[in-house]
Amino acid sequence: MGERADVWQGTLALMVLKTLQALGPLHGYGIARRIEQTSGDLLAVNYGTLYPALLKLEQEGYISSEWGTSDNNRKAKYYKLTRAGRKQLEREAREWEQTTEILARFLSPGKESA
Template sequence: MGDRTDIWQGTLSLMVLKTLQSVGAQHGYGIARRIEQTSGDLLALNYGTLYPALVKLEQEGYVETEWGSSDNNRRAKFYRITRAGHRRIASETKSWQQTSEIMARFLALESAR
């Protein structure tokens, strides 16, 4: 495993929503582990950042919660994406794709030196 980096500002919400879209309802720890695994363990997820992000996504109506039992029979809050969350993924994905294309143009510039 190489050096791990922090999550870029503005990307965590999209990562959470995409995770929930692909694997279904998950508790916070499951979401965190899946994000880290998906990144090839290159991202270091700060759990103190994840839970406030989940609360914010719930307040904004992008996720819903339900109490249940985790794999080890502990009480856990499970998060599930809503229709509004699916719409947010679509708009955020378009925005990030455009940003990536713009940055690719700048990274492709050759030095004038």
């Protein structure tokens, strides 16, 4: 249970970083929507799980936050990527690609029999 949650938190963190890279400064709700749109129903159940992930990223210095106003004139807390966050994103993305590549090779059926 704990491990799966960690994996989930890790994946979520990566998605947050990627979202902020793609869209620039954004509030929690916006990030949640974006992740929901791109990842299908991963976040469908619970937007709330996003907030601990945001806090953790902020504590680690990968994102910073600031109060601002939204398009429709609502006060909202905006998150944006820091320099360290950019680097972390690159690193994580690379690792992730490697992992998936290896796993893909490993799981794809019967190529080595030739």
